[in-house]
Structures are given as structure tokens and as C-alpha cells.
Amino acid sequence: MRRDLRRARRALSPHQQRIASQALCRRLRQLPELQRARRVALYLPNDGEIDPTPLIAWLRRRGAEVYLPVLRPLVENRLWFVRYDSDTRMRRNRFGIAEPHTRFGAKRQRRLPAWALDSVLMPLVGFDGAGERIGMGGGFYDRTFAFTRLRRPAPRLIGLAHACQRVTALPVAAWDVPLDAIVSDREVLRPQRTKGRNDDGR
Numbered sequence: 001m002r003r004d005l006r007r008a009r010r011a012l013s014p015h016q017q018r019i020a021s022q023a024l025c026r027r028l029r030q031l032p033e034l035q036r037a038r039r040v041a042l043y044l045p046n047d048g049e050i051d052p053t054p055l056i057a058w059l060r061r062r063g064a065e066v067y068l069p070v071l072r073p074l075v076e077n078r079l080w081f082v083r084y085d086s087d088t089r090m091r092r093n094r095f096g097i098a099e100p101h102t103r104f105g106a107k108r109q110r111r112l113p114a115w116a117l118d119s120v121l122m123p124l125v126g127f128d129g130a131g132e133r134i135g136m137g138g139g140f141y142d143r144t145f146a147f148t149r150l151r152r153p154a155p156r157l158i159g160l161a162h163a164c165q166r167v168t169a170l171p172v173a174a175w176d177v178p179l180d181a182i183v184s185d186r187e188v189l190r191p192q193r194t195k196g197r198n199d200d201g202r
Helices: 002-010 014-029 055-061 140-144
Strands: 039-041 065-071 079-083 090-092 098-100 119-123 126-128 156-160 181-183
Touching (some): 014 181
Parallel strands (some): 039 065, 119 156, 156 181
Antiparallel strands (some): 090 098
């Protein structure tokens, strides 16, 4: 399933990708979680992932700081979050994904612990109408945000995907960290388990 869904998103033309990104960002700008956030993590698209980067200018105009995930060099399958500015030095990690260079950009004063983020936009490989999702299979986000099952306050976790990545149903794994919302270019899904929170997503 992962292979088929990744193939589907890679098959989108540059024009389709651009239109989808614009529609996605319009929906994201309406989310209370992002309207009030001051520290937001997102990702640079890779492998056909839907592109959230047009949101960066809007976030910065609001005075929010933007962070990118970085593979932690000494901890397997965990993420750092490093502030992303116009002068941030970048490099390719072992998966070929651009991230702040750990020698320059990931210095302690530029890093933020996962619990201190307000909202996290993460890429998905697939999702269903119940709000279940699958990622690339490495478990980076699940391990990094496992603490959210027990700890509050915690970042609002928002999965992003193209509408073509929606499937009928997905299995639930015990280690899957629940998301607060899933946003595509066509819809915003609020998983049933998050109902009962306040209107600001908490």
C-alpha cells in the first residue's frame, strides 16, 4: 500500500502539485491550532509529498517561529526540531531529504524540544476517513511524540497529504500516535478520538 500511495502522489504533475499546495495552505490558515501557534514545525516536501512551505511566509508575518525536523545523529529514529530562517545552512540527510546542517543550524540555542512546539505539520503516506494514517514506516514521528499519550499540554499534531492518498480503511498499530487533524487539499478531518476538546483544538 505504501508503494502504491507514494507512486500516486509522485504521478501528480508540477501544476497539480502547485494547485494542491495552494488549496492545502488555504485550509491550514483557517485552523485555530495554527492561527494561535507561535512555534510551528513543518517539513520540506520530498518524494511527491504535498507542499506546506507556502505557509511559512504567513507564519512569519504573524510572528511565529518555523522549525524543521532533523534526524538526531546519536539517537535512532528520533527527531530534533531546528529553527528555520532565511540563512539556515542546509544539507541532505541519509534519506536525501534537506534539513538544517547539524554542524551549523542544530546548535542548542536553535533547537526546540518536541514538547515545546505548539503545532507540528507532518507528512503522511496514507490516511482514511476515521483519521488513521500511515507514514514512511521509520517511526520517527511516532517515537518522537510518544510522550503526547500521557503528557499535556502537548503539540497539536496535524498530518498532511494529497486527497489521492485517502483510502477506505487502515489498520491501527499500538504505537501509532493519534493525530489531532488530517488536512488534504480537499478536506480537514478531525479523528473521533479528539472530539470533546475545546474549539482551539485542545
